[in-house]
Amino acid sequence: MADSSTLTHVDPKGGIRMVDVSSKTDSIRTAVASGRVVLGDEAFQRVRDEDIQKGDVLTTAQIAGIMGAKQTSDLIPLCHNVEIDGIEVDFTLSEDAKAIDIRAYTKSIGPTGVEMEALTAVSVAALTIYDMCKSVTKGIQIQDVQLLAKTGGQSGNWKSDTAPESADNGTEAALDESE
Secondary structure, X not given: OOOHHHXXXXXXXXXXXXXXXXXXXXXXXXXEEEEEEEOOXXXXXXXXXXXXXXOOHHHHHHHHHHXXXXXXXXXXXXXXXXXXXXXXXEEEEEOOOOEEEEEEEEEEEEOOOOXXXXXXXXXXHHHHHHHHHOOOOOOOEEEEEEEEEEEOOOOOOEEOOOOXXXXXXXXXXXXXXHO
């Protein structure tokens, strides 16, 4: 185990703490995350044809992703409550893979980043798709939830070099916006 003096969420006595960001300078922060929900043939066709018994899957998942991003600090221990200035959750239907690709973009001006909010948006949107389609099949897979890019803050800009090309939608715009 690492020395507690080098761990940001551990106090000198070994207890848990939330990192104090009050001395950090506000900056524009953005993050782009992605994920994929593999539905299989029947569920994919029914989502595409808007024929799922529970209703409009993509609109419901979009709202859920936005709501999830806004609730991140309530879900993730020691995560700061971030005032989010913008959230976008988009979907691309992949006919070949019988899957829905999810992309979330988050933006804030503040002392801490919005990577967790983007990842939570993708995760909650994916779980909502699963929930709405599970009556068709239980074999749905949630895959490849990942951060594609982030901007701002002390560590600067970052872009994943392992993100799939198909999931790169919006990453360059987020990076360009911060420069």
